[in-house]
Amino acid sequence: MLAFLSSLPLSSKLSHSAFTPCSSNRSMTSAKPRSACTHPVPAVALASPYVPDLDTYTTLYERSITDPDSFWRDIAKSFVWKDNPGNESNEPVLNYSFTPGSAPGVNVSFLPNRKTNICYNAIDRWVEDPVKADAVAFYCEGNDPGRTRVVTFHELHDMVQRFANVLKNQLNVKKGDVVVLYMPMVPELPVAMLACARIGAIHSVVFGGYSAEALAGRILDSKAAVVVVTESVARASKTVKLKEISDHAIRIAAKSGHDVTYQIVTKTPGKLKVSPSAIEIPQDIEWDVALASADPVCPVEWVDSEHPLFVLYTSGSTGKPKGVVHATGGYMVYAATTFKYVFDYHENDVFFSTSDCGWITGHSYVTYGPLLNGATQVLYEGVPNYPTPARLWEIVEKYKVAQLYTAPTVIRALKGAKAPPPTETNPNPSSADWVNKCDRSSLRVLGSVGEPINPEAWLWYYDVVGEQKCAVVDTWWQTETGGHCLTPLPIPGLPIKPGCAMMPFFGIEPALVNGEGQELKGPAEGFLVIKNAWPSTLRTVYRNHKRMEETYFERFPGFYMTGDGARRDADGHYWLTGRVDDILNVSGHRIGTAEVESALVLHDAVAEAAVVGVPHDVKGEALYAYVSLMSGVEPTEELRKSIRACVRTEIGPFASPDTIQWAGALPKTRSGKIMRRILRKIAKNGPKTQRDDLGDTSTLTDPGVIDMLLSTYGK
Numbered sequence: 014m015l016a017f018l019s020s021l022p023l024s025s026k027l028s029h030s031a032f033t034p035c036s037s038n039r040s041m042t043s044a045k046p047r048s049a050c051t052h053p054v055p056a057v058a059l060a061s062p063y064v065p066d067l068d069t070y071t072t073l074y075e076r077s078i079t080d081p082d083s084f085w086r087d088i089a090k091s092f093v094w095k096d097n098p099g100n101e102s103n104e105p106v107l108n109y110s111f112t113p114g115s116a117p118g119v120n121v122s123f124l125p126n127r128k129t130n131i132c133y134n135a136i137d138r139w140v141e142d143p144v145k146a147d148a149v150a151f152y153c154e155g156n157d158p159g160r161t162r163v164v165t166f167h168e169l170h171d172m173v174q175r176f177a178n179v180l181k182n183q184l185n186v187k188k189g190d191v192v193v194l195y196m197p198m199v200p201e202l203p204v205a206m207l208a209c210a211r212i213g214a215i216h217s218v219v220f221g222g223y224s225a226e227a228l229a230g231r232i233l234d235s236k237a238a239v240v241v242v243t244e245s246v247a248r249a250s251k252t253v254k255l256k257e258i259s260d261h262a263i264r265i266a267a268k269s270g271h272d273v274t275y276q277i278v279t280k281t282p283g284k285l286k287v288s289p290s291a292i293e294i295p296q297d298i299e300w301d302v303a304l305a306s307a308d309p310v311c312p313v314e315w316v317d318s319e320h321p322l323f324v325l326y327t328s329g330s331t332g333k334p335k336g337v338v339h340a341t342g343g344y345m346v347y348a349a350t351t352f353k354y355v356f357d358y359h360e361n362d363v364f365f366s367t368s369d370c371g372w373i374t375g376h377s378y379v380t381y382g383p384l385l386n387g388a389t390q391v392l393y394e395g396v397p398n399y400p401t402p403a404r405l406w407e408i409v410e411k412y413k414v415a416q417l418y419t420a421p422t423v424i425r426a427l428k429g430a431k432a433p434p435p436t437e438t439n440p441n442p443s444s445a446d447w448v449n450k451c452d453r454s455s456l457r458v459l460g461s462v463g464e465p466i467n468p469e470a471w472l473w474y475y476d477v478v479g480e481q482k483c484a485v486v487d488t489w490w491q492t493e494t495g496g497h498c499l500t501p502l503p504i505p506g507l508p509i510k511p512g513c514a515m516m517p518f519f520g521i522e523p524a525l526v527n528g529e530g531q532e533l534k535g536p537a538e539g540f541l542v543i544k545n546a547w548p549s550t551l552r553t554v555y556r557n558h559k560r561m562e563e564t565y566f567e568r569f570p571g572f573y574m575t576g577d578g579a580r581r582d583a584d585g586h587y588w589l590t591g592r593v594d595d596i597l598n599v600s601g602h603r604i605g606t607a608e609v610e611s612a613l614v615l616h617d618a619v620a621e622a623a624v625v626g627v628p629h630d631v632k633g634e635a636l637y638a639y640v641s642l643m644s645g646v647e648p649t650e651e652l653r654k655s656i657r658a659c660v661r662t663e664i665g666p667f668a669s670p671d672t673i674q675w676a677g678a679l680p681k682t683r684s685g686k687i688m689r690r691i692l693r694k695i696a697k698n699g700p701k702t703q704r705d706d707l708g709d710t711s712t713l714t715d716p717g718v719i720d721m722l723l724s725t726y727g728k
């Protein structure tokens with residue numbers, strides 16, 4: 014097989030080396046991957062890829078940059094627009110300005126004169142074909158193996174229309190209203206998202222791991238009158254009572270003067286109760302009954318291409334999480350196009366993303382991208398290692414998954430899983446045996462997202478999971494970008510460098526700039542920016558357009574600032590080097606240090622706190638908090654627990670720091686800025702920290718702080 018694969022022709026346009034040495038600093042988990050990086054990466058065989066060779070990619074890419082309007086107008090033809098205006102060549106397509114203040118209200122628009130409906134494009138146009146109507150949209154796989162359900166496009170259409178009518182007629186939701194969804198990965202979640210889109214309401218999905226306080230903050234920011242929640246969810250062997258958390262959040266919102274009018278509860282699985290009051294729940298109505306009593310036909314609301322589709326809150330480097338807003342038409346075209354090309358999705362393939370719809374990956378590559386391509390996918394409610402570390406591979410075998418999309422933290426955890434017990438035939442098992450016992454011959458593309466993937470994990474994904482037969486696509490993108498921006502495409506003959514996001518997707522013009530905003534040419538390392546808009550560029554920060562301009566366009570006017578650093582190698586390929594701001598990436602979850610610090614100081618005993626990230630074998634980064642206590646307060650283990658509990662309450666369990674170090678004081682400059690550089694080094698190296706490694710410490714108000722932090726390390 015290998016000989017066949019490596020005999021595939023390589024395109025001559027770019028000088029790809031199949032033995033590329035790795036000089037990136039992406040290896041977070043061990044010192045070994047450098048040698049692993051010289052591993053040869055054979056070409057991948059795909060039956061009929063959309064991009065058969067590098068020349069095709071280059072031609073398409075160049076056109077997308079030199080003539081974006083005609084490029085995207087052509088792609089837009091495969092979607093349904095109301096009263097399709099045809100192909101008027103003077104129709105505005107992609108308009109933008111990346112300079113603050115230059116555009117009143119919006120910086121980007123896409124086909125602004127058109128109307129469409131994304132729900133129509135994701136469902137209705139498929140059910141018009143009776144054969145396609147009976148095709149499977151979701152294979153739902155419950156937390157416990159054996160609890161399964163199948164939803165066809167026809168059934169999805171029915172549920173979405175009925176739920177859209179429940180929202181519109183029973184709950185009085187109007188076009189432009191925000192509906193908050195606090196649900197796990199059950200089909201009711203994409204149904205609720207699509208039902209909102211159908212009637213022009215804006216959905217705001219809140220990840221089911223957020224706490225009541227965090228949920229309340231999002232309800233308040235968007236003034237949502239309706240919350241949809243699932244009673245409870247099973248995650249591995251635990252049950253999380255989402256409804257109780259939501260009730261609590263609604264009470265918090267009420268205390269701040271905002272009443273949620275309706276809370277809709279889907280039971281686990283599949284029951285609905287509607288209550289006219291947010292706080293008291295007088296009556297349960299079965300999901301089936303509520304939907305059955307709703308009119309089964311709900312015509313779509315044709316909205317302007319620029320009509321907001323959803324708001325999704327994400328951590329920023331300062332202040333509260335930002336409500337990133339995406340607009341209907343551009344998001345639709347970009348999510349669908351990236352899904353098709355990056356995963357090389359073909360009819361009858363089964364796609365499987367492990368991402369939760371509470372994050373952008375679940376929006377773009379569970380709900381929208383796949384359905385807009387009429388794709389069949391697995392919707393998995395549980396966690397990747399329950400009941401055993403073989404679960405994902407069992408799902409791959411069961412549904413004959415062709416494309417798997419997951420996060421490096423999952424790959425690292427499964428790679429490092431405890432081996433299965435020895436048997437007579439296999440007396441020395443390894444963690445790879447969990448994988449090997451399942452048939453993975455259906456797999457063609459393996460995707461990674463959310464954080465840098467270290468080459469060791471990449472090679473395990475490629476060698477063990479994909480048996481060197483699959484393309485690994487390391488997709489770099491953000492909540493703000495709506496879809497993939499830098500990623501290899503599964504092009505036959507393209508050797509993909511382990512841990513490298515490689516090249517831009519169509520329509521994306523990446524660049525590196527230095528601290529002064531000057532563009533760097535050739536091989537270089539700097540701030541990653543994007544020079545032009547693409548259809549799904551974020552449109553605004555909800556009710557705070559100023560914050561959008563400050564965050565993305567102020568530091569480097571004329572560019573979209575990503576907040577990430579990157580290196581471009583001699584082949585022109587991009588290697589992500591991590592965030593350049595105060596955002597941490599814990600198990601692929603984006604967390605602002607400021608957010609965690611604000612939660613810590615809410616504790617009565619805490620005077621001040623600073624949070625940094627430390628490298629972690631599985632999570633990528635772990636949270637390390639330095640806490641100064643109020644004078645007279647004794648540091649105890651009990652206190653540590655109660656401080657952690659405070660973060661769980663404010664944000665959610667995933668943001669609770671792994672380590673809390675008592676710090677009599679924090680290292681500050683004379684202007685009062687915390688020197689996080691020092692805190693990061695001490696958190697990582699402890700007493701082994703070399704003074705020289707700390708850089709210039711002359712601006713510290715009290716240099717003695719360093720000794721104090723070194724002496725309290727680990728205590």
Ligand code: 6R9
Nearest residue numbers: 462463464465487488489490491492589603
């Ligand atoms: C899609 C998503 C965005 C931040 C982003 C970057 C990091 C995502 C990555 C990656 C290296 C990749 N990130 N994918 N870093 N390689 N393939 O995760 O969105 O939650 O908004 O996070 O995640 O730092 O800026 P979001």
